[in-house]
Amino acid sequence: MNKFLEQAEYKYRVGMADYVTRPSISIMEFLDGLKLLFESVFRLDMFKSHRAHVQSYFKDPINCELLEWPVLFLGGAPDGVPALYSLMDHASVVLGTWYPEGGMHAIPAAMANLAEELGVDIQLNVEVEKIEVGSNGLAKGVKVKRGKKGSVGASTTLDADVIVGTGDMNWIEQQLLEPKYRRYTEQYWDKRVMSPGSLLYYIGVSKKLPNLKHHNLFFDESLDDHCVEIYDDPAWPKAPLFYACVPSLTDENTAPKGHENLFLLVPLAAGLEDTDKEREKCYNMVMDRLEKRIGEDVRGSVVYKRAWAHREFEDEYHSYKGNAYGLANTLFQTAFFKPSMKSVVPNLHFAGQLTSPGPGVPPSIISGHITADVVDNCSYLRVNGKKTVPKFLYGLFAAIADIFAMTAIEMVAGLDFVSALTFTVSNFLFILFAFVAYMRKLAGFAKKDD
Numbered sequence: 001m002n003k004f005l006e007q008a009e010y011k012y013r014v015g016m017a018d019y020v021t022r023p024s025i026s027i028m029e030f031l032d033g034l035k036l037l038f039e040s041v042f043r044l045d046m047f048k049s050h051r052a053h054v055q056s057y058f059k060d061p062i063n064c065e066l067l068e069w070p071v072l073f074l075g076g077a078p079d080g081v082p083a084l085y086s087l088m089d090h091a092s093v094v095l096g097t098w099y100p101e102g103g104m105h106a107i108p109a110a111m112a113n114l115a116e117e118l119g120v121d122i123q124l125n126v127e128v129e130k131i132e133v134g135s136n137g138l139a140k141g142v143k144v145k146r147g148k149k150g151s152v153g154a155s156t157t158l159d160a161d162v163i164v165g166t167g168d169m170n171w172i173e174q175q176l177l178e179p180k181y182r183r184y185t186e187q188y189w190d191k192r193v194m195s196p197g198s199l200l201y202y203i204g205v206s207k208k209l210p211n212l213k214h215h216n217l218f219f220d221e222s223l224d225d226h227c228v229e230i231y232d233d234p235a236w237p238k239a240p241l242f243y244a245c246v247p248s249l250t251d252e253n254t255a256p257k258g259h260e261n262l263f264l265l266v267p268l269a270a271g272l273e274d275t276d277k278e279r280e281k282c283y284n285m286v287m288d289r290l291e292k293r294i295g296e297d298v299r300g301s302v303v304y305k306r307a308w309a310h311r312e313f314e315d316e317y318h319s320y321k322g323n324a325y326g327l328a329n330t331l332f333q334t335a336f337f338k339p340s341m342k343s344v345v346p347n348l349h350f351a352g353q354l355t356s357p358g359p360g361v362p363p364s365i366i367s368g369h370i371t372a373d374v375v376d377n378c379s380y381l382r383v384n385g386k387k388t389v390p391k392f393l394y395g396l397f398a399a400i401a402d403i404f405a406m407t408a409i410e411m412v413a414g415l416d417f418v419s420a421l422t423f424t425v426s427n428f429l430f431i432l433f434a435f436v437a438y439m440r441k442l443a444g445f446a447k448k449d450d
């Protein structure tokens with residue numbers, strides 16, 4: 001175990017300190033490519049499956065399943081996810097599991113407080129209906145509707161210099177942008193391997209459940225069979241693995257006195273037909289096992305019960321195929337192979353779980369950070385500020401190298417030739433525009449724009 005955790009720590013340190021913070025938009029980010037290739041093959045285990053990796057350290061089937069089960073949430077069966085992700089075992093086993101006082105909601109609430117202190121105007125219950133793009137090809141604002149979901153209200157436009165789309169990237173690209181400004185095609189999205197969806201139950205129980213812990217993982221059925229129903233042959237599971245959480249055992253504010261707050265999570269294939277009948281069947285299946293395990297009835301004391309699955313993920317978050325955790329973390333959906341955080345529209349960017357570095361709370365927060373840096377440092381496109389000729393030539397070289405490299409990468413990732421070519425041509429035109437603007441600036445023609 002110690003040896004297994006040592007290599008997991010190395011991956012965690014390298015992954016979190018370096019690779020996870022790369023935007024994956026420019027091939028120049030990987031000028032240290034040989035070091036990366038060496039590390040990826042020999043130390044980060046990018047080309048080895050998580051299952052093969054675990055089995056090279058452990059023989060006992062229970063130990064193997066214990067270490068394999070968490071990758072289910074990364075969007076792959078253990079034999080399809082790179083062994084890089086054993087870094088999660090360092091996070092959970094060594095760094096430990098932490099509970100934010102007030103629950104998960106306390107984290108965004110604290111971030112919102114800080115943002116407001118810094119002068120950010122946060123507007124809630126506002127649905128973005130369209131991204132408006134001007135005749136110069138730059139985004140100029142967003143059309144929004146205020147009010148709770150489903151309410152009838154007038155739409156207004158908010159002007160913007162730069163837009164960062166942090167909702168579901170498929171929805172923003174395919175629904176909020178006119179077709180000519182979409183970087184990816186419907187077929188491209190359809191070929192993406194999604195992480196699982198989730199059937200969630202939020203339950204209030206009018207008694208205490210001392211035989212459960214805060215976190216309870218039920219992998220008392222076959223992990224492989226459940227993986228087949230999620231990835232290979234999507235279907236409602238016959239004997240699902242599941243997670244049961246009782247936060248009221250740690251935080252008494254999450255349930256009335258003498259009650260318990262119970263949360264159930266069953267991973268499901270994305271894109272399943274989501275019916276009340278299947279939900280209820282699944283609920284009874286997992287409750288049968290939970291009650292048997294703790295040796296007491298729970299269903300008889302349920303005073304609150306709310307289900308949440310694909311329909312709610314689609315209605316509330318516009319989640320592509322009702323997914324819960326974004327794209328699966330397969331090798332060909334990693335780094336450059338992910339949907340790019342840069343749009344065809346130069347001042348529109350993306351952040352969040354469908355782009356780099358990927359799904360999960362920490363990566364999504366890091367994604368926002370990276371995008372903010374990209375917006376600040378669009379070096380070869382920006383014509384304002386102090387620039388020198390060598391710097392510009394380097395930028396131009398980087399831009400051209402990027403166009404070829406990124407187009408090839410996007411074709412490997414599944415974008416068709418015409419779309420990849422269209423993107424290449426539009427990039428060329430944009431660089432030409434930047435080049436002309438820059439030359440005008442150098443020649444002193446554009447001084448009044450400074």
Ligand SMILES: Cc1cc2nc3c(=O)[nH]c(=O)nc-3n(C[C@H](O)[C@H](O)[C@H](O)COP(=O)(O)OP(=O)(O)OC[C@H]3O[C@@H](n4cnc5c(N)ncnc54)[C@H](O)[C@@H]3O)c2cc1C
Nearest residue numbers: 126127128166167168316317324352353359360361362364
């Ligand atoms: C049940 C569950 C358990 C999870 N457990 C873990 C875990 O243990 N650890 C972990 O790291 N990760 C976990 N995750 C994953 C993690 O929650 C996500 O990867 C992360 O929250 C994604 O963040 P995001 O900012 O990309 O998207 P979101 O958090 O979905 O935020 C996007 C927001 O944009 C809004 N939006 C979308 N479209 C529009 C529009 N047109 N106009 C206005 N607003 C819009 C949505 O309503 C949403 O509020 C879990 C996810 C689920 C569902």
